[in-house]
Amino acid sequence: MDSRTIALIRTTFKAVAAEDGGSERLSRSFYSILFTDYPGVRDYFPAAMDSQRDRLVGAISYALDRLEEPDKLLPFLAQLGRDHRKYGVQPSHYVAVANSLKSALQQFAGTEMWSDEVAMAWDEGLATISGAMISAAEKETTPACWTARVLERREILRNLSIVRIKLDQPMEYAAGQYVSVQIPARPRMWRYLSPANPANEHGEIEFHVRSVMGGWVSPAMVAHTQVGDQWLVGSPLGGLGVPRNAKRKMLMIACGTGIAPLRAQLMSMAQRRVNPKVHLFVGGHHPCDLYDLAVLNQLAEANKWLTVTPVSEHDDNPWWYFDDGGPKPDLSSLEPRMTGQIGKVVASYGSWADRDVQIVGSPSMVQTTKFRLMAAGTQAKSIRHDPLF
Ligand SMILES: Cc1cc2nc3c(=O)[nH]c(=O)nc-3n(C[C@H](O)[C@H](O)[C@H](O)COP(=O)(O)OP(=O)(O)OC[C@H]3O[C@@H](n4cnc5c(N)ncnc54)[C@H](O)[C@@H]3O)c2cc1C
Ligand code: HEM
Structure with a gap:
């Protein structure tokens, strides 16, 4: 053209x-x-x-x-x-x-x-x-969509569940990609979710789902998903990922369930012999939003190339966290937790000019973080994120 x-x-x-x-x-x-x-x-x-x-x-x-x-x-x-x-x-x-x-x-x-x-x-x-x-x-020769059965729904917080599904046949997706999903209670309302684990031959996928207040689909996924429900899953999308021969150091930044596609990539990298250094900042509004810290710390302990820094906007947990008798995530961490807006905290470490950067979170979080990093000296072409629509 x-x-x-x-x-x-x-x-x-x-x-x-x-x-x-x-x-x-x-x-x-x-x-x-x-x-x-x-x-x-x-x-x-x-x-x-x-x-x-x-x-x-x-x-x-x-x-x-x-x-x-x-x-x-x-x-x-x-x-x-x-x-x-x-x-x-x-x-x-x-x-x-x-x-x-x-x-x-x-x-x-x-x-x-x-x-x-x-x-x-x-x-x-x-x-x-x-x-x-x-x-x-x-x-394309793969299925137009995959059917899957729900194996487990684990409530992590009152507004966040981990849902594990098993596809009827394995899907080859790259760690870091996302898929669209349709649940039986919301026909024709497809929503994107990011697998939190690399693809495996059993077709098992773990999703981290946050209930968005007033949302059509996520509250039903988080609160009403039953073991045995049939979900539909579309073809993999997105271009996040770390190639095998990657040389440049990485900076990964995630908020809330945005950790899912980064976690999948880190798990996939942990199976390789050599990796560039990765600094992961994982953030949330409250400390309890850092619900996956235990797994991330295990990864950091086993893989010396990985550093995990937790960041929360507020120092305290919300009132309902103490009130409800539900399960509590392990929030202990190898690195001290930082407090503040995540983009500001990351940019305060320097320009990150020598890093390839991935940012995952809500559109506003991605935009603000990108802006802060560019103001600190990171080049726009080094920053990757999924499309924001
Ligand atoms: C690439 C990609 C990957 C994603 N991966 C995940 C994932 O792994 N886990 C996960 O839980 N979600 C993920 N999402 C978000 C998910 O696809 C849905 O958008 C979200 O669950 C809301 O759907 P809903 O039907 O409940 O809300 P809708 O009915 O679609 O929206 C209701 C209202 O809430 C607003 N809204 C929608 N999403 C948000 C939000 N995140 N924060 C604040 N307001 C919002 C809308 O603008 C609208 O006004 C991803 C989105 C994208 C684009
Ligand atoms: C012209 C090029 C097109 C582009 C760029 C485009 C893009 C998109 C995107 C990004 C979505 C969001 C969800 C998803 O990824 O599935 C979407 C949804 C959808 N598209 Fe397309 N599309 C195109 C053409 C079409 C055509 C020709 C149809 C046929 C009728 C169609 C039907 C739909 C439907 C039914 C949805 C779901 C709507 C919703 O969930 O609100 N699209 N499209």
């Missing part, structure tokens, strides 16, 4: 989506056109459509930002295309999505901005995105 085509696409998208509430408006209009012009497509989507967290339009925006970086964009689209097989998506649906998105954009861009040249640029951009997804899906 030439630079003029890319510039035309970006300018229209920015003009429509960048202003306050623009992205949400675009998303709402896109779905209303899609479901009106192609009513058959409605059945593929969940009953409740929350435009605030629309990931389809979010992914298109993410892709548009990377049109000049095919080495990053194409693997991302290929993963997404393989994962979309779980919805039963057909190539003709991509035409419906592209046409509806174009109509929505045209409506907000207005006649002055929406020229024939702009329309053609969008045709080319959306054909690139759809083509990459369709061709990866067509080539």
Whole structure:
């Protein structure tokens, strides 16, 4: 795609989506056109459509930002295309999505901005995105989705459970990747979860799930998952991971259940003979949010290349931690616990200029931490995180 085509696409998208509430408006209009012009497509989507967290339009925006970086964009689209097989998506649906998105954009861009040249640029951009997804899906030989049985649900905190499942057939995912999951109580509401262990031949996966207040799915996962429930799991996604021959030292930063994909990578690295030095900062609001410290300390004790520093925003635990008689995680640690906002604490150690960095947590935590590190001297290109939509 030439630079003029890319510039035309970006300018229209920015003009429509960048202003306050623009992205949400675009998303709402896109779905209303899609479901009106192609009513058959409605059945593929969940009953409740929350435009605030629309990931389809979010992914298109993410892709548009990377049109000049095919080495990053194409693997991302290929993963997404393989994962979309779980919805039963057909190539003709991509035409419906592209046409509806174009109509929505045209409506907000207005006649002055929406020229024939702009329309053609969008045709080319959306054909690139759809083509990459369709061709990866067509080539894939693994299942469109895996079925799994719940083996165990362990309540760690009143708002956090560890759920272990066994897939009907093993899945080859790289430690650090995430998957989308559907539970029987919430049909068609797929949510991303990160395996906290490397892939194994038994197809066993451990998930750490936090209940988000007011959320549709996570409270049900955390509180009502029963042994024997059947879950569906989509194809692996994401590009976090440490290659076998990695030489550069690593800095890993996680908050809450964000520890899961980093823990999986550390466990996988522990099976190798040689590793670069890794400093892991694991954080949470309260000390009790550092629920996995015992495992992380065991890893650090057995592997001299690993240092684990716990960080909590507050010094004390919340009132309910003392009140409820539930199980209590082991919070003792090899390194002294630091108190403060995690990005600030990590940046106070220096520039980390010699490290490859991974950050995992909520979108706001990732953005703030990235900002703090860059202000301290870390190069943006050394920092990796999953897409924030
Ligand atoms: C790459 C990736 C990996 C993930 N891995 C895990 C994991 O291993 N374990 C895990 O527990 N979760 C993980 N999540 C988050 C998970 O996918 C869901 O977004 C989360 O469980 C909320 O789903 P819900 O249906 O309960 O809330 P929704 O119904 O989707 O959202 C309800 C409201 O809560 C807000 N909200 C959603 N998520 C959060 C949040 N984290 N903090 C604050 N507000 C929020 C929404 O904006 C919305 O307003 C991951 C997300 C991503 C993108
Ligand atoms: C044009 C390229 C497309 C992109 C970039 C895209 C991207 C995404 C992303 C990132 C998600 C979030 C969850 C996930 O990863 O599965 C999603 C969800 C979804 N997509 Fe797509 N998608 C595209 C095309 C399509 C098409 C053609 C269909 C067919 C109808 C479709 C149907 C769905 C459905 C049903 C969901 C779930 C919605 C939800 O959970 O709210 N997508 N899409």
